[in-house]
Amino acid sequence: MARDYYGTLGVRRDATPEEIKRAYRKLARELHPDVNPSAEAQDRFKEVSTAYEVLSDPKKRQIVDLGGDPMEAGNGGMGGAGMRDPFAGFGLGDIMDAFFGSATSRGPRSRVQPGSDALIRLELTLEECASGVQRDITVDTAVLCDACEGAGCAPGTGPQTCDTCGGRGEVQSVQRSFLGQVVTARACPVCRGFGEVIPDPCQQCGGDGRVRSRRTISVKIPAGVGDGMRVRLASQGEVGPGGGPAGDLYVEVEELPHETFTRDGADLHCTLRVPMTAAALGTVLPLQTLDSTEELRLEPGTQPGTEVVLPGKGLPRLRSSGRVDGRGDLHVHLDVVVPAKLDARQTELLRELATLRGEEQPELASNGRVGGGLFSRLRGSFGQR
Incomplete structure (x- = not known):
């Protein structure tokens, strides 16, 4: 059976070259011998590197998509001599089947999947945003099950090949049409596309390889952050199904209003x-x-x-x-x-200042005889007719 290079990198079969590259870099950072010297990590690093070598090469990836293994020695991965035409020796019905997805199997999905990112919001005062702060925060995320270490199986047991799909992860149905025989494939309903089942799941995680846990971690917020900014904590998010690598945790700043500024x-x-x-x-x-x-x-x-x-x-x-x-x-x-109320002395001083500056305001009397304001002069001119 051909190796599942897509499952090794934890990507979909229709993943773009950029998605494949990102998945490889993320796994390489975790499994590189300089970072993780364990023998298991080194073997896993070799598998990841081989998977990336195959899927980053369009010709090798085409062989994988057709059900072959380009890394098999001596036959070019297709059961023939070297890099031959993938449709050589196929009849018309075989070619039609290939186009309809029946000539090859997509292979089982990997039970180990990358985890998702998590987000938590942290309230900070303006002073804390200005100076920076280190806080202990409590997060509730999925973590690796310590009973089965992500395998999902009860101690002393392991997964078994699915009897329904024979480990292929999919089941096929055959229909006939005017084009000939058409074979369609769908995920196996028993193993859900994994190609294997867990007869004795872990009692602690129920076979998922991870459990929910509340933990406290320390986060350092740099000086100068503002409302809506996020601080990234690598690999502190959700652990993936099957004990897959954890996503990232993002701490989003919520800046509290200040009474002065x-x-x-x-x-x-x-x-x-x-x-x-x-x-x-x-x-x-x-x-x-x-x-x-x-x-x-x-x-x-x-x-x-x-x-x-x-x-x-x-x-x-x-x-x-x-x-x-x-x-x-x-x-x-x-x-x-400007003061709204003045006492007698304050009024006297202010009037004196206005007089000294020539800014005194005219007063209007009810009979128009007191004051030299505009309205009093207009009244006087009308009264002289």
């Missing part, structure tokens, strides 16, 4: 309410930033809506490579507050 990338914005007198006379105010207290100097005559920028007092700029490249700025927007 709003964020725009690496820049921060805040609004500072300044008394009218301080804006007119100028002053120096203490301003608490995320990590220090700064002196904010206001020049005399500061106008409402003025923006003061404190360079480098924002958040770290986090590049796609994970490195920090400088910091953003803090933008302070000034809101000049």
Whole structure:
């Protein structure tokens, strides 16, 4: 029986060359002798490398898809002499059967499948996003069954070849049409396409090779992260069926609102309410930033809506490579507050200031005789007719 190169890499039979390459690289990183020196891992690494060598070569892959094995010595993998025409010696009915998927078997599916990725969300304050933080998080994922070590079989037992499909993983049905004999294939309903069954499944995992488990892992969040950003933890996700390699765990940041600052990338914005007198006379105010207290100097005559920028007092700029490249700025927007109520003395002083600056406001009397405002002058001109 031809070897299942697709199952060795854990990919579908219609996988693209890019998907085959990604699957090989992922397995190679886990099984390379420099990383995993065990004898079992070295044997598995050789199998993975051979599978990639075959499936990355279009001619060899064609032989595999036709049911042959290009790595068999002396016959080119097709039971004949070398790389011959795959349809040589076939009759018309055989060729039609080949096109309808009946001349060759796709082979059983591998019980060992890669695991899926997992996602967990982590709430962080603006201060934690700015400084970075290391947290212990609890995750609930599928992990390798320690009773059967992923095999899915009870101790001392093993899988057996499926009697229904004979280990092919599929069953065929024959129909006749005007084109001749048409054979269709579908996954074996007994073994579900694996080609083998587990008579005595593991009591702990039920034959799946993995169990659900809650565990605590430590994650380091770099400085400068923002809402929606993700930190990847390789091989910390779901273990695959049959004890397959685990996927990745992604920790997504949820940034909590801040009571003072709003964020725009690496820049921060805040609004500072300044008394009218301080804006007119100028002053120096203490301003608490995320990590220090700064002196904010206001020049005399500061106008409402003025923006003061404190360079480098924002958040770290986090590049796609994970490195920090400088910091953003803090933008302070000034809101000049005009008093809504004045006592008698304050009113007197303010009127005196207005007089000194020539900014006194005219008063309108009900009879139009007091004050020199526009409305009083208009009333007087109409009254002289």
